[in-house]
Amino acid sequence: MRSLAQPAALRASFIAALLSALACWPRLALWFERQDALAFLLGAVFVCAFFLWNFVFAWHEQYSQRPVFVKPEPKLWAAVTAAAVGVALAKLFLIDPVLRPLRPDDFPKDLASWGAMALFGMALTSLLLLFAPFAFFMRLTRRVKWSAAGTILVGVFVAFFAAESKEPPLPAHVLAGVLVGWAAGGVWAVWLYLRGGAGLVWWWGAIVQARHLLELW
Numbered sequence: 253m254r255s256l257a258q259p260a261a262l263r264a265s266f267i268a269a270l271l272s273a274l275a276c277w278p279r280l281a282l283w284f285e286r287q288d289a290l291a292f293l294l295g296a297v298f299v300c301a302f303f304l305w306n307f308v309f310a311w312h313e314q315y316s317q318r319p320v321f322v323k324p325e326p327k328l329w330a331a332v333t334a335a336a337v338g339v340a341l342a343k344l345f346l347i348d349p350v351l352r353p354l355r356p357d358d359f360p361k362d363l364a365s366w367g368a369m370a371l372f373g374m375a376l377t378s379l380l381l382l383f384a385p386f387a388f389f390m391r392l393t394r395r396v397k398w399s400a401a402g403t404i405l406v407g408v409f410v411a412f413f414a415a416e417s418k419e420p421p422l423p424a425h426v427l428a429g430v431l432v433g434w435a436a437g438g439v440w441a442v443w444l445y446l447r448g449g450a451g452l453v454w455w456w457g458a459i460v461q462a463r464h465l466l467e468l469w
Contacts, residue, residue, distance in 0.1 A: 255310035264309045269302035275375030278368035301376065304384035307391070312383070315390040316399075320383070322449030332444065332452060336459035344463040347433075354422060360464050370461045374454050381407045382441050383450060396446070404438035 255261065276297050280290055312320050352359050360366035385406045389399035411434040415422050422430065444452045 261309040265305040268305040272301040272375040273298040275371040279372040307387040311387040340463040407438040
């Protein structure tokens with residue numbers, strides 16, 4: 253636990269948490285019009301993000317022997333970019349038409365909401381469902397495979413309860429498809445993270461999210 257209190261980890265966590273809160277600002281501003289509530293929520297996001305980033309900077313590299321941020325490899329990034337474009341097109345034409353009528357609020361309505369959702373996903377979703385859980389499980393197990401499995405299960409668990417908490421409920425076959433997709437995406441996200449660091453994960457997510465621009469423009 254002493255790793256959490258190291259000055260380098262605390263400094264990096266503070267900066268990353270501040271950037272995360274700023275990136276979440278647009279989405280929270282669209283949700284809440286009251287400025288006092290917005291300020292409170294931004295403060296809560298900052299505090300939560302600080303502790304989650306602290307896990308990442310204190311434990312990830314120490315136990316996985318891999319850095320959080322990796323110098324880009326042109327060939328790897330080119331291959332991932334091509335794969336992301338393929339996945340984005342598949343989602344745009346095959347998956348989105350099924351989910352959009354059932355969950356319209358999960359899709360951006362204009363460029364402002366798209367930007368807010370994209371920033372929120374990069375700033376908080378990846379931290380909450382990938383970076384921090386993986387670091388936590390690495391601290392517990394010291395095993396990359398076990399930590400990857402735990403991280404994937406966290407993502408599927410959150411996806412299940414997020415889907416079940418909304419109305420109307422998803423049909424069973426659609427829910428099963430969503431969970432399978434989350435599990436497969438979790439495997440891929442962990443591989444991207446270990447191979448290319450957080451930057452490659454964000455790049456993948458940005459390209460996949462960019463598919464919505466084809467419909468908004």
